[in-house]
Amino acid sequence: MIAIVYPQFYGVGGIARYLDSFLTNLPADHPPIYLITGDEHQTARHYAGVEIIHLPLAAHRLSLVVWSWQARKQLMHLYQAGKIKWVNLHFPPLIPGLFLPKDIPVVLTAHTTYLGMSGKFYTTKHFDSQWGKYSLAIKAWMEYRIFSRTQKVITLTEQGRQEVLAYEFKNAITVIPNGADTALFTPDTSVDKDIDVLFCGRIELRKGSRSMVELCLQLITNKPDIRIAIVGYGDDYAWVKEKLLPYANNVWLTGKVSFLETVSYYNRSKVYVSTSYYEGLPGTCLEAMAMGLPVVVWDFLFYRGLVVEGHTGVLVTPNDYAAMTQKTLALLANPQQMSILGQHGRALLKAEYHWVKLAKDVLRVFDTPD
Numbered sequence: 001m002i003a004i005v006y007p008q009f010y011g012v013g014g015i016a017r018y019l020d021s022f023l024t025n026l027p028a029d030h031p032p033i034y035l036i037t038g039d040e041h042q043t044a045r046h047y048a049g050v051e052i053i054h055l056p057l058a059a060h061r062l063s064l065v066v067w068s069w070q071a072r073k074q075l076m077h078l079y080q081a082g083k084i085k086w087v088n089l090h091f092p093p094l095i096p097g098l099f100l101p102k103d104i105p106v107v108l109t110a111h112t113t114y115l116g117m118s119g120k121f122y123t124t125k126h127f128d129s130q131w132g133k134y135s136l137a138i139k140a141w142m143e144y145r146i147f148s149r150t151q152k153v154i155t156l157t158e159q160g161r162q163e164v165l166a167y168e169f170k171n172a173i174t175v176i177p178n179g180a181d182t183a184l185f186t187p188d189t190s191v192d193k194d195i196d197v198l199f200c201g202r203i204e205l206r207k208g209s210r211s212m213v214e215l216c217l218q219l220i221t222n223k224p225d226i227r228i229a230i231v232g233y234g235d236d237y238a239w240v241k242e243k244l245l246p247y248a249n250n251v252w253l254t255g256k257v258s259f260l261e262t263v264s265y266y267n268r269s270k271v272y273v274s275t276s277y278y279e280g281l282p283g284t285c286l287e288a289m290a291m292g293l294p295v296v297v298w299d300f301l302f303y304r305g306l307v308v309e310g311h312t313g314v315l316v317t318p319n320d321y322a323a324m325t326q327k328t329l330a331l332l333a334n335p336q337q338m339s340i341l342g343q344h345g346r347a348l349l350k351a352e353y354h355w356v357k358l359a360k361d362v363l364r365v366f367d368t369p370d
Contacts, residue, residue, distance in 0.1 A: 001031050001032050001033075001083060001084045001085045001086070002031060002032075002033050002034070002084060002085070002086045002087075002088055002366055003033075003034045003035075003036055003074075003075055003078055003084045003086070003087050003088065004019065004033065004034070004035045004036065004088045004090070005036050005071055005075070005087060005088065005089050005090070005096055005100075006019060006035075006036075006037055006089075006090045006096075007037055007038040007040075007055075007057055007064065007067050007068075007071075007093065007096060008037070008038060008040065008057075008093075009035065009037035009038070009052075010037070010038075010040060010041040010042055010043055011040075011041065012256070012258070012259060013202075014111065014178070014280065014282075014283045015090050015111055017259060017283050018090075018111070018178055018283070019035070019090070020045075021179060021180075021181055021355045022355065022358070022359050022362060023035070023047040023050055024047065024181070024355065025181070025355035025356050025358070025359040026047065026048070026049065026050070026359050026363075027359065027360055027363070028048075030049055030359075030363060031049075031363070031366070032049060032051075032083065033047075033049060033050045033051070034050070034051050034052075034053055034078060034083070034084060035050055035051070035052045035053065036053045036055065036071050036074055036075070037052065037053070037054060037055070038054065038055060038056070038057030038067060039054040039055065039056055039057055040057045042054060053074060055067055055070045055071060055074065056070075064093060064095045064096070065095060067096070068095050068096040068098070068099040069099055071096055071099065072099040072100065072101060075087060075100070075101055075104060076101050076104075079101065079103070079104050084104070085105065085366075086104070086105050086106070086107055086366050087100060087101075087104050087105070087106045087107070088106075088107045088108075088109060088366075089106055089107075089108050089109070089146070089150075090108075090109045090111060091108065091109075091110060091111070091143075091146070092111070092112065092114075094139065094142040094143060094146065095142075097142070097145075097146035097149070098142060098145060098146065100146075100149060102149060105151045106149060106150045106151055106152075107150070107151065107152045107153070107154060107365055107366060108146065108147070108150040108152070108153050108154070109153075109154045109155075110153055110154070110155050110160060110163075110164055111156060111160075111280040112160075112278070112279070112280045113143060113160070113163045113164065113166075113167070114131075114136060114139040114140060114143060115140070115143075115163050115166055115167070116159070116160075116163050116278050117129070117206055117278060118131065118136050119206065119277070119278070121159070121162075121163055121166070121278075124318070126277040126278075126318060126319070127205045127206050127208070127210075127277050127278070128205060129205075129206075130204070130205060130206075130235065143167060144167055144168075147164070147167050147168075147169045150169070150171065151171055151172075152171060152172045152173075152174065152365060153169060153171070153172070153173045153174070154173075154174050154175075154176050154362065154365060155173060155174075155175050155176075155280075156175070156176070156177050156178050156280045156281035156302075157175065157177065157280065157281050157301065157302045157304070158175060158301060158304060158305075159300070159301035159302040159304075160175070160280060160281075160302070161173050161175050162301075174365050176358060176361045176362055176365075177281050177305075177306070177352075177353055177358065178280065178281040178283055178286060178353075178358075179286060179349070179353040179354055179355045179357075179358045180283070180286040180287045180289070180290040180349055180353060180354070180355070181290075181354070181355055182290045182346065182349055182350050182354055184263070185263060185266065185287050185290035185291050186290075186291070187266075187267060187291050187292040187342075187346070188267050191264075191267040191268055192268070193267075193268055193269060193270050194227065194268055195227050195228070195229045195252075195265070195268045195269040195270065196223075196226050196227045196228065196269075196270050196271065196332055197219065197226065197227075197228045197229070197269070197270070197271050197273050197328060197332075198228075198229050198231065198265060198266065198269035198270075198271070198272050198273070198288070198293070199212055199228070199229070199230045199231065199232070199272075199273055199274065199275075200230075200231040200232055200262060200265065200266075200272065200274075200284040200287075200288070201231075201232050201274065201276065201282065201283075201284045202232055202233070202234040203230070203232050203233055203234035203235070203236050203237045203240055204234040204235045204236050205235075205236055206276075206277055206278045207234070207276040207277070207278070207279070208274070208275035208276045208277050208298070209234070209236040209239070209240050210236070210239075211275040211277075211319065211321070212230070212240070212275045213240055213243045213244060214321055215273070215275055215321055215324055215325065216228055216244060216247070216250075216251055217247075218321050218322070218325040219325055219328065219329070220247055220250050220251075222325055222329060223329055223332075224250075225250075226250055226332075227250065227252075228250055228251045228252065229251075229252045229254065229265060229268075229269065230244075230251065230252070230253045230254065231254045231257055231262060231265050232254075232255075232256070232257075233255050233256040237253075237255070240253070241253055262284070262287065263291070266287060266288055266291035266293060267291065269288075269293060270293070270331075270332060270338060271293060271294055271295075271296060271328060271331050271332060271338065272284070272285065272288035272289075272293045272294070272295045272296070273295070273296045273297070273324070273328055274295070274296075274297045274298070275297075275298060275324075276297070276298070277298065277300070277318070278300075278302075279300075279302050280302070281302060281306070282302075285297065285303070285306065285307070286306070286349065286353055288345075289306070289312060289313075289342075289345035289346060289348070289349050290345075290346055290349045290350075290353075291346070292342035292343065292345065292346045293342055293345070294312075294313055294314070294331055294337075294338045294341035294342050294345065295307055295312070295313035295314070295341075295345065296313060296314045296316065296324060296327055296328050296331065297313065297314075297315060297316070298315070298316055298317075298318040298319075298324075299315035299316060299317055299318065300318065303315070305352075306348070306353070308344075308348075311341070311344050312341060312344045312345040312348055313341055313345065314327045314328075314331065314341075
């Protein structure tokens, strides 16, 4: 008996995708689940054995505070009525975690932390944080406070586990990766692959928006007829668009697209490339691998176990643009190698990262004593 708390369930972000995939793939004998979310962009959704409770989420600065207080009252009602034994909080955002009732056990799914998003987790600084020193200090305080009220934590990667340990968390941490629905993300071999390189995801500094532009320029210089698609949007979209505008014959920026629309871009692409510096576990990389695409990424801890050098993809030392350019172009020139890596990646997704398996792994965390 679980209450999941996440205010932005109908968004297009990674946590929204995560929750939709989890609820879609629940086993038939799963315990009753209540999803407490906001009503923003609400669409019809139904999951067997799941009750969705919508709370108003207004468009003003204090909206999340008001929503969190309403969620607290709803959780207390469910707990006192004997309908839930656990609260499953997903963050970010952090504010709902500050309003959790103290007497209800909490499993926190930490998709990312502000330690990681600040760029301070790594010894080498790869990007500038979008938040100032005082803002980050407040966010760190909020995270410490939420961790102090949490019985168990789920992280998506070993890097995520290490980030949580940096907050001096002493209770159980379980690493359960994000996944992809290999039934939904299935390659269509009849589609013409008219895109050489695909970038897909949020366009912002920590996800390597500036390094993506640099890589695009080097790819174009070395292969003047290359075709690149950038699927996504974000805080740095305007800067990226301005810098790549002179290369419109090579680069296509789609802006925001729906979750389902991304399937068509994967189908049309030959290689998935990412210059991201920080992720929980990147959903677009999982989706690309499920679609049978070879992947080329910076060599960070959050990719370990997923992107295996020479087997499911290619790892490159962060900021070695020459190497990433060379390895990407080498793949494009070798269709057989692209096919082999893509097949291995899809096989790995089906075996270890499919939500039918992962949903059961998540539920086991709630079965064990607190």
